[in-house]
Amino acid sequence: xxxxxxxxxxxxxxxxxxxxxQAILGGxxxxxxxxxxLFAPVRLVGVVGEDFPAEFRQVFRGRPICTAGLVVxxxxxFRWQGRYEGQMNQAETRRVQLNVFENxxxxxxxxxxDTPFVFLANGSPGTQLYVRRQVPGARFVMADTMDLWIxxxxxxxxxxxxxxxxxxxxxxxxxxxxxxxxxxxxxRWVCSQGPRCCVIKKAEHGAVLxxxxxxxxxxxxxxxxxxxxxxAGDSFAGGLMGYAASCGDHLTPSALQxxxxxxxxxxxxxxxxxxxxxxxAATRADxxxxxxxxxxxxxxxxx
Amino acid sequence: xxxxxxxxxxxxxxxxxxxxxQAILGGxxxxxxxxxxLFAPVRLVGVVGEDFPAEFRQVFRGRPICTAGLVVxxxxxFRWQGRYEGQMNQAETRRVQLNVFENxxxxxxxxxxDTPFVFLANGSPGTQLYVRRQVPGARFVMADTMDLWIxxxxxxxxxxxxxxxxxxxxxxxxxxxxxxxxxxxxxRWVCSQGPRCCVIKKAEHGAVLxxxxxxxxxxxxxxxxxxxxxxAGDSFAGGLMGYAASCGDHLTPSALQxxxxxxxxxxxxxxxxxxxxxxxAATRADxxxxxxxxxxxxxxxxx
Numbered sequence: 001x002x003x004x005x006x007x008x009x010x011x012x013x014x015x016x017x018x019x020x021x022q023a024i025l026g027g028x029x030x031x032x033x034x035x036x037x038l039f040a041p042v043r044l045v046g047v048v049g050e051d052f053p054a055e056f057r058q059v060f061r062g063r064p065i066c067t068a069g070l071v072v073x074x075x076x077x078f079r080w081q082g083r084y085e086g087q088m089n090q091a092e093t094r095r096v097q098l099n100v101f102e103n104x105x106x107x108x109x110x111x112x113x114d115t116p117f118v119f120l121a122n123g124s125p126g127t128q129l130y131v132r133r134q135v136p137g138a139r140f141v142m143a144d145t146m147d148l149w150i151x152x153x154x155x156x157x158x159x160x161x162x163x164x165x166x167x168x169x170x171x172x173x174x175x176x177x178x179x180x181x182x183x184x185x186x187x188r189w190v191c192s193q194g195p196r197c198c199v200i201k202k203a204e205h206g207a208v209l210x211x212x213x214x215x216x217x218x219x220x221x222x223x224x225x226x227x228x229x230x231x232a233g234d235s236f237a238g239g240l241m242g243y244a245a246s247c248g249d250h251l252t253p254s255a256l257q258x259x260x261x262x263x264x265x266x267x268x269x270x271x272x273x274x275x276x277x278x279x280x281a282a283t284r285a286d287x288x289x290x291x292x293x294x295x296x297x298x299x300x301x302x303x
Numbered sequence: 304x305x306x307x308x309x310x311x312x313x314x315x316x317x318x319x320x321x322x323x324x325q326a327i328l329g330g331x332x333x334x335x336x337x338x339x340x341l342f343a344p345v346r347l348v349g350v351v352g353e354d355f356p357a358e359f360r361q362v363f364r365g366r367p368i369c370t371a372g373l374v375v376x377x378x379x380x381f382r383w384q385g386r387y388e389g390q391m392n393q394a395e396t397r398r399v400q401l402n403v404f405e406n407x408x409x410x411x412x413x414x415x416x417d418t419p420f421v422f423l424a425n426g427s428p429g430t431q432l433y434v435r436r437q438v439p440g441a442r443f444v445m446a447d448t449m450d451l452w453i454x455x456x457x458x459x460x461x462x463x464x465x466x467x468x469x470x471x472x473x474x475x476x477x478x479x480x481x482x483x484x485x486x487x488x489x490x491r492w493v494c495s496q497g498p499r500c501c502v503i504k505k506a507e508h509g510a511v512l513x514x515x516x517x518x519x520x521x522x523x524x525x526x527x528x529x530x531x532x533x534x535a536g537d538s539f540a541g542g543l544m545g546y547a548a549s550c551g552d553h554l555t556p557s558a559l560q561x562x563x564x565x566x567x568x569x570x571x572x573x574x575x576x577x578x579x580x581x582x583x584a585a586t587r588a589d590x591x592x593x594x595x596x597x598x599x600x601x602x603x604x605x606x
Contacts, residue, residue: 087484087485181390182390182528184525202508206508208525214600215525216600216601217522217525218522222487222520224488224491226485257603261603295603297520298519298520298601299602300521300560300564300598300601300602
């Protein structure tokens with residue numbers, strides 16, 4: 001089954017304590033697509049400006065990613081500039097130029113409207129809901145969000161939550177949204193507001209899933225060399241949704257938990273290189289080997 | 304097989320955002336003993352002052368904990384006062400009165416010197432090494448440490464590390480000790496300095512084990528109601544060492560990983576009540592049920 005993603009396509013500039021990269025390909029929809037396409041066909045809806053370098057499209061070659069929904073609009077591509085310090089847990093945004101992304105009103109192409117799995121990457125809840133209404137028959141719709149929308153568009157976000165199957169967000173965002181210090185309580189609170197499941201990302205500390213009344217916890221893949229973490233969250237979501245789509249329509253909590261393990265190992269590639277470089281080079285065989293290692297490092301032997 | 308613990312016995316006063324408790328039983332050796340005794344017989348070496356309330360000893364009743372090594376010295380019992388805020392991740396120490404603990408020179412009773420499993424709870428590395436030398440035939444000796452010793456007695460700590468089988472410490476301490484931001488690198492670095500294994504505690508984010516060249520990661524037990532977290536680390540170590548002792552002498556990485564899961568569920572009881580109240584009331588049946596729940600929430604189904 002296919003996965004549809006609606007999100008940003010960006011030109012990023014990132015600095016870390018160990019190096020920097022100027023004007024490289026980025027954006028939530030890009031990381032998500034590269035990750036999800038390791039498991040299932042992906043349909044991408046996004047917007048770039050006239051300055052978007054043709055060579056950036058090469059990254060989609062050889063992957064089952066349809067970019068017929070990637071619109072070129074008059075103006076410049078969304079640009080983001082960020083910096084990581086210390087343990088590189090969190091990006092400090094240095095500059096944002098929304099450009100063509102600012103007034104992007106995503107239209108899902110007619111041929112995409114039957115996509116069963118849909119990921120609404122981080123964006124304003126109003127825009128996410130606008131997209132959601134274009135895919136009324138979707139089997140599983142997951143939305144990402146961020147502190148900005150929680151603080152400025154809470155009502156719209158709550159309305160969106162009533163119309164999706166899952167919400168994915170990081171631990172600080174979950175606390176902010178739910179007014180609960182405890183992430184499990186936060187996850188359960190999210191589920192009480194509409195979505196069947198809530199996935200809370202805790203970066204190097206793993207992830208939590210609340211679904212159908214049950215809770216699951218997963219550690220992150222233990223990575224020794226974090227090169228540059230941009231896109232890890234969207235890669236995690238991409239691996240998760242891609243695997244879920246590859247399972248078909250029977251999405252049990254156990255299947256979603258396994259999907260999170262795939263998301264975890266997918267994201268572990270992303271952070272090993274600048275931008276999309278390592279993720280784009282990863283193969284399904286690489287993922288299989290790493291999942292095996294992850295299970296070995298996390299599996300508790302039966303007593 | 305038995306477990307010997309040498310550490311503090313204290314009178315604690317703790318404040319949390321949700322309540323406080325004055326002059327309750329505490330101390331690393333107390334939490335460790337209560338935890339380990341759920342799995343194996345425990346021998347406790349420590350010191351209290353003449354003011355130590357007789358009723359505090361009741362907590363050991365009904366558990367296989369020998370307190371023949373608990374000395375009463377002239378003076379007052381070690382007192383600690385701490386406060387937790389927000390997510391209660393870390394205690395803020397408000398006041399410490401070392402009292403009789405200050406010049407405590409632990410002597411392991413002759414009858415304890417053959418104990419196969421030994422836990423050197425947090426203390427000065429010099430004192431820990433002094434104890435270590437009294438149990439030369441021990442099969443598995445684990446030491447805890449803290450930032451104070453890393454900063455002020457580094458050489459003594461490194462000497463201790465060359466004489467123990469395992470070092471257990473929290474993530475910030477591991478980074479400080481190893482000068483490595485990445486906890487896996489930090490754990491491997493510790494192992495390069497002598498110990499066969501290094502356990503890094505990450506509080507609500509779980510724990511990491513490096514042993515014999517391999518690495519394992521475990522999430523914490525997902526607790527929704529954290530009442531008061533004092534003693535969680537020592538309870539984790541107690542469950543870990545108690546289970547390891549109950550396995551006998553064949554301590555493989557896989558057995559230690561399972562031991563960490565038992566430590567995890569043991570500590571999950573400690574944080575559900577003030578002081579030792581919840582841990583002291585826990586039974587092995589409680590632990591069994593919680594381990595089962597933990598495995599259910601963390602186990603990844605086979606593909």
